[in-house]
Amino acid sequence: MLHLINKDRCSRCHDERQVRYCLRTNKNLGWSCCNEQRIDRKCPSECNYCVPAIDANSIPFPAFKADSNTEFRHLVQLYVDQWIHHKNPLFDLETPAQRAASDPSFMLKWLSSYRFPLFFPLPYLAHKLHLEIQFTEPQSLSPEEVAAAYLDRVIAMEWNQLRQFTINDLDLNGVADRYATLLSELKPLLKLNRYDVISSGVSEDQNTAFVYFELNHKTPWTLILSPRNGKWMIRQNINGSPQEFYAQNKLFTELTSFLSNGDEASAWHVLERCRELFPDSADCYYYGGLHSQLIKQNDRAKVDFFNAITLDNHWASPYAHLAMLNLGSSNFQEAMYWFQKQSLLEPDDPKIVNNIAACYAGMKDMDSARRIWEQLLIDHPDFEMAQLNLDKLKNGI
Numbered sequence: 001m002l003h004l005i006n007k008d009r010c011s012r013c014h015d016e017r018q019v020r021y022c023l024r025t026n027k028n029l030g031w032s033c034c035n036e037q038r039i040d041r042k043c044p045s046e047c048n049y050c051v052p053a054i055d056a057n058s059i060p061f062p063a064f065k066a067d068s069n070t071e072f073r074h075l076v077q078l079y080v081d082q083w084i085h086h087k088n089p090l091f092d093l094e095t096p097a098q099r100a101a102s103d104p105s106f107m108l109k110w111l112s113s114y115r116f117p118l119f120f121p122l123p124y125l126a127h128k129l130h131l132e133i134q135f136t137e138p139q140s141l142s143p144e145e146v147a148a149a150y151l152d153r154v155i156a157m158e159w160n161q162l163r164q165f166t167i168n169d170l171d172l173n174g175v176a177d178r179y180a181t182l183l184s185e186l187k188p189l190l191k192l193n194r195y196d197v198i199s200s201g202v203s204e205d206q207n208t209a210f211v212y213f214e215l216n217h218k219t220p221w222t223l224i225l226s227p228r229n230g231k232w233m234i235r236q237n238i239n240g241s242p243q244e245f246y247a248q249n250k251l252f253t254e255l256t257s258f259l260s261n262g263d264e265a266s267a268w269h270v271l272e273r274c275r276e277l278f279p280d281s282a283d284c285y286y287y288g289g290l291h292s293q294l295i296k297q298n299d300r301a302k303v304d305f306f307n308a309i310t311l312d313n314h315w316a317s318p319y320a321h322l323a324m325l326n327l328g329s330s331n332f333q334e335a336m337y338w339f340q341k342q343s344l345l346e347p348d349d350p351k352i353v354n355n356i357a358a359c360y361a362g363m364k365d366m367d368s369a370r371r372i373w374e375q376l377l378i379d380h381p382d383f384e385m386a387q388l389n390l391d392k393l394k395n396g397i
């Protein structure tokens with residue numbers, strides 16, 4: 001029987017995505033197959049993924065190289081399955097399983113005295129040794145755990161449960177519903193029924209983490225996370241590998257240059273590419289808003305800026321644009337709402353306060369407008385705009 005050979009699959013199982021070249025078999029393998037093979041410690045030592053030899057008299061577990069916590073856990077579990085049944089000098093040449101059965105309190109003491117590496121699956125080891133141990137829940141989840149919890153909600157189509165995992169935590173009119181809507185419109189997520197971790201990592205400055213997945217056995221997808229108040233939160237979905245994340249600034253710079261030169265067609269071309277790769281990027285919607293303004297479609301620009309706010313609650317620029325567009329179309333109430341929210345992100349900016357006063361003036365609430373401008377002059381004596389507006393008010397312009 002003939003089978004189509006899928007070139008990106010593991011040469012051993014033909015199922016998982018291939019991720020590394022195996023020096024032992026001269027084939028491209030996925031990480032599960034690599035783990036199942038290297039666990040026998042017969043891999044050539046030149047391979048970075050070779051499980052190294054250890055001095056069994058002093059060290060129970062070797063240092064394992066893995067590209068994600070998921071892979072690390074899988075490898076350690078395979079190792080533990082063998083380790084518990086091998087005679088070990090640390091336990092007077094009994095096997096760990098024998099010692100745990102004959103003297104569980106000794107084994108418990110040994111387990112609690114050993115410094116296990118981060119993400120070591122200690123509950124798995126305890127379970128295999130038939131030891132009853134109460135483990136406290138970790139205080140914060142790893143990027144992979146947060147990303148998995150997020151994708152589990154996607155599979156369950158609980159779109160309104162996603163935002164709680166993201167950096168977007170401000171209480172703003174309509175953004176919670178809009179976030180759910182925008183994410184539910186992303187086709188690869190809409191069809192999601194399984195995900196597999198390919199790799200994960202944290203930047204050196206600890207400010208960015210990525211988790212690289214394969215969705216539905218075929219689509220590469222990356223979640224970008226940032227720490228907020230000691231927890232990892234989802235910042236962005238990338239339709240592709242982590243490399244795309246690092247390429248986005250270049251594309252946005254190109255986009256800015258086309259937009260500032262008024263080259264609408266070229267800007268649109270880059271924008272379409274960006275939207276494909278960075279489907280929930282606040283920047284994409286923000287630049288989309290600028291593009292809509294360029295082609296004089298202000299209503300569409302308002303939607304774009306609102307979407308940008310939805311996808312990054314803490315970025316002030318889209319607030320300013322949305323508010324100005326509303327001010328320009330005499331939607332003073334709406335404009336004031338967004339200026340006020342902007343001023344929470346950029347406190348003490350006299351221009352924003354000036355705009356809030358302008359909204360009051362637009363709504364014919366001259367007393368409030370005057371009060372704000374007078375206070376502005378006290379707080380920022382050099383801010384001429386406040387004096388100009390007060391003069392205008394006095395002269396009834």
Ligand SMILES: [Zn+2]
Pocket residue numbers: 010011012013014015016029030031032033034
């Ligand atoms: Zn495989």
